[in-house]
Amino acid sequence: MNVLIWYKRDLRVEDHPALTLGAGSGAVLPLYIAEPDYWALPDASARQWEFLAETLAGLRRDLARLGAPLVVRVGGAVEVLSRLCKQNDISQIISLQEVGNEWTFARDKQVAAWARSAGIVWQELPGNGVRRGRRGRAGWDADRAAYAETPALPAPLGLRMVAGIEPGVIPSARALRLAADDCPHRQTGGRAQGLALLDSFLATRGQAYRRAMSAPLSAERACSRLSPYLAVGALSAREVEQAAAAQLAARPGADWAANLRSFQSRIAWRAHFTQKLEDAPRMERQALHKAAGDLPGRSSDGPLFDAWRMGQTGLPYLDACMRYLASTGWINFRARAMLTSVATYHLWLDWRAVGQHLARRFTDYDPGIHWPQIQMQAGMTGINRLRVYNPIKQGLEQDPTGAFTRRWVPELAHVPDGFLQMPWKWPGAQGILGRRYPEPVVDVTHAAREARARIGALRQTDRFAEEEALLIERHASPAQNPLFVNDRRPSLRRPRPAPLGQLCLDL
Numbered sequence: 041m042n043v044l045i046w047y048k049r050d051l052r053v054e055d056h057p058a059l060t061l062g063a064g065s066g067a068v069l070p071l072y073i074a075e076p077d078y079w080a081l082p083d084a085s086a087r088q089w090e091f092l093a094e095t096l097a098g099l100r101r102d103l104a105r106l107g108a109p110l111v112v113r114v115g116g117a118v119e120v121l122s123r124l125c126k127q128n129d130i131s132q133i134i135s136l137q138e139v140g141n142e143w144t145f146a147r148d149k150q151v152a153a154w155a156r157s158a159g160i161v162w163q164e165l166p167g168n169g170v171r172r173g174r175r176g177r178a179g180w181d182a183d184r185a186a187y188a189e190t191p192a193l194p195a196p197l198g199l200r201m202v203a204g205i206e207p208g209v210i211p212s213a214r215a216l217r218l219a220a221d222d223c224p225h226r227q228t229g230g231r232a233q234g235l236a237l238l239d240s241f242l243a244t245r246g247q248a249y250r251r252a253m254s255a256p257l258s259a260e261r262a263c264s265r266l267s268p269y270l271a272v273g274a275l276s277a278r279e280v281e282q283a284a285a286a287q288l289a290a291r292p293g294a295d296w297a298a299n300l301r302s303f304q305s306r307i308a309w310r311a312h313f314t315q316k317l318e319d320a321p322r323m324e325r326q327a328l329h330k331a332a333g334d335l336p337g338r339s340s341d342g343p344l345f346d347a348w349r350m351g352q353t354g355l356p357y358l359d360a361c362m363r364y365l366a367s368t369g370w371i372n373f374r375a376r377a378m379l380t381s382v383a384t385y386h387l388w389l390d391w392r393a394v395g396q397h398l399a400r401r402f403t404d405y406d407p408g409i410h411w412p413q414i415q416m417q418a419g420m421t422g423i424n425r426l427r428v429y430n431p432i433k434q435g436l437e438q439d440p441t442g443a444f445t446r447r448w449v450p451e452l453a454h455v456p457d458g459f460l461q462m463p464w465k466w467p468g469a470q471g472i473l474g475r476r477y478p479e480p481v482v483d484v485t486h487a488a489r490e491a492r493a494r495i496g497a498l499r500q501t502d503r504f505a506e507e508e509a510l511l512i513e514r515h516a517s518p519a520q521n522p523l524f525v526n527d528r529r530p531s532l533r534r535p536r537p538a539p540l541g542q543l544c545l546d547l
Contacts, residue, residue: 041066042128042202044121046073046135048144049406050167050273051092051099052231053106055192057165058134063196069128069205070103072096073121074114079216081143083324083399083407086213086221087369091403094229095274096210102231108199112208114216117147118154125160128202133160136167136273139314139408145321168277169311170318170408177315184311192279225368226403227268234269238280241266242287242300249299255438256364259372264303267370267404267547270310281307306547314408323411325392329422331501335494338384340393347481348383349397351448354473354480356461357435358382360448367448369403374438377417378429384418385428385491386482391418419495426495428488435461451477 043062047070053059062068079089100110113120124130133155138144155162166172169184213221227233241249241264252262269275281304288300317323327333339345347353351362361375371379376398383394395414399405415421439445442460446453451472452463459466464473464480473479 041132042130043068044124044128044130044133045070046121046133047071047099047110048135048138048273049140049271050136050138050276051095052274052276053099053102053195055276055279056136056195057167057193058136058163059199060193060196061163061165062134063199065132065134067200067202068108069111069124069130069202070108070199071111071113071120071124072099073117074112074211074216075117075147076114076216077116078143078147079218081141082396083141083405084218085400085405086218087223087226087403088400088405089213089216089218090223091226091229091268091369092272093210093212095231095269095272098230098232098274100207100210102195103199106196106199108201109207111205112210114208114211117151121151121160122154122158125158128205130202131160133162135162135164137164137170137172139168139170139318141324141407141411142321144407168314170315172318174315174319180315184308188278188281188308190278192276192282221400223367223369223403227265227368227370229268229272229274231269231274234266234275237265237269238275238283241303242283246299246303247296250302253372254374255444256361256372256375257439257444263372264547265370267406270547271404271406271409277307277310303547310409310547313412314406316412317408323415324395324407327391327420328412328415329420331498332420332422332495335498338388338390340390344387344481345389345393347478348379348387348389348394352478353382353387353482354464354478355382355431355482355484356445356449356452356463357439358431360435360439360445363448364444365398365401369401374434376413377427378431378434380414380417381427381429382431385426386431386484386487388487388491391415391420394418422499426492428492430484430488432461432484449477 043065045059045062045068050056050058051072059068059070078084096110096112100112103110111124113124121133125133138148152162154160166187169187171180171183174180245261246264248258248262249264252258266275266280270277270280284300284304284307288297288304291297291300316328320326320328348358348362351359351366353359358378361371361379365371365375365379379398380391380394383389384391391414395411398414399407399410402410412421417427419426435445439461442457445460452460455463455466455469455472459469463469463477
């Protein structure tokens with residue numbers, strides 16, 4: 041029997057249940073579809089595609105060594121699958137479940153309808169600890185733990201390729217009509233690069249993980265930097281978690297143990313947040329707590345949005361973080377949270393527009409992580425406490441020497457340390473502010489107070505509380521598992537205090 045293996049966000053041969061099943065079923069056709077309609081979406085970008093294309097090239101080599109090189113086609117999924125199945129006498133498609141944006145959710149429904157009408161068996165297998173069809177979180181953490189502890193699957197020993205298939209060209213970003221997207225310090229895609237980072241993190245870099253993850257300058261090295269490889273599935277979360285567990289067993293010393301356990305908890309959090317999007321696939325456009333989305337006056341464009349996205353707000357640390365992200369495609373979690381918080385609270389921008397722009401900037405964009413985090417940091421979930429980050433305070437704490445800010449905001453290179461995060465207070469600022477660097481676009485203290493008042497008033501209403509209780513049952517974190525910290529807001533917390541590093545997803 042000929043079997044088509046449909047690759048999506050799972051670009052590897054190891055720990056791939058669909059490939060393992062297909063290898064034992066007959067001749068295989070491993071396929072990736074570059075879908076132009078997907079890459080035209082407002083959360084897609086050339087930097088994402090270029091990283092993914094490099095990963096596809098590596099996957100093609102890995103599959104070729106097994107006997108069945110990756111086939112790449114450009115077009116709509118139904119069109120491509122229909123043509124290949126007809127031409128190659130394929131009656132079965134196997135893939136891993138994808139938790140993507142709402143577009144991919146709709147596409148999968150279209151493919152399912154086509155498969156039924158065409159008499160094609162499409163088998164979707166779980167592959168990331170997320171489960172479909174759940175109606176609550178009871179038992180979820182036990183299911184995820186069981187998945188994580190099941191040994192990762194080795195690559196098949198060999199594959200038999202469906203005969204007569206032309207592999208096809210991996211298209212360029214330009215061929216997919218993606219806008220130019222200069223990202224000179226982007227990470228390079230491919231499983232080999234991901235494995236090298238995993239090895240160096242577990243061997244040396246991870247020893248500074250907990251203490252160095254919050255500041256961009258130190259996080260660049262101390263974080264695992266695996267997030268883009270996990271986002272496209274070059275590595276599976278399970279194999280990463282098991283590698284960390286093996287290292288923990290080999291290095292039980294207190295310092296290493298604390299860092300490795302902290303890293304393991306963040307892998308578990310990935311599945312927790314991805315499950316949220318699986319259960320609420322409209323999260324990219326609809327507030328999880330509907331009442332929270334009713335607050336008026338938010339803007340999705342205009343001067344404030346432009347200043348924020350270009351790193352020209354006049355708030356030095358914020359601008360440095362935004363410029364760093366534009367150049368690298370990555371930034372640490374605390375900085376991501378601050379960028380979202382300032383945009384949605386202080387500047388009162390629409391969380392959807394903020395989320396779309398950040399998605400395009402992130403090489404590691406993963407809808408299952410991104411949209412639940414955007415909603416949480418923007419106060420749209422209703423079950424999390426408000427986290428209104430002060431960009432001045434963050435700059436003073438996370439960049440005390442000013443090295444990071446000066447590198448990315450060179451206009452302020454000669455501002456004294458004591459004034460760097462508040463240059464408008466420096467007596468010598470007249471020749472800089474309003475000329476080489478903008479005046480601040482907002483009064484941070486006043487804007488934060490106003491945002492808290494608006495959202496706080498809404499949270500006191502009966503309607504808000506009623507919906508909140510339902511959301512906790514469906515989406516809140518597991519109650520007893522020590523890998524998970526409490527993500528409910530204070531009035532509804534369990535007695536157990538939250539561990540250090542709450543809700544931090546720095547990988």
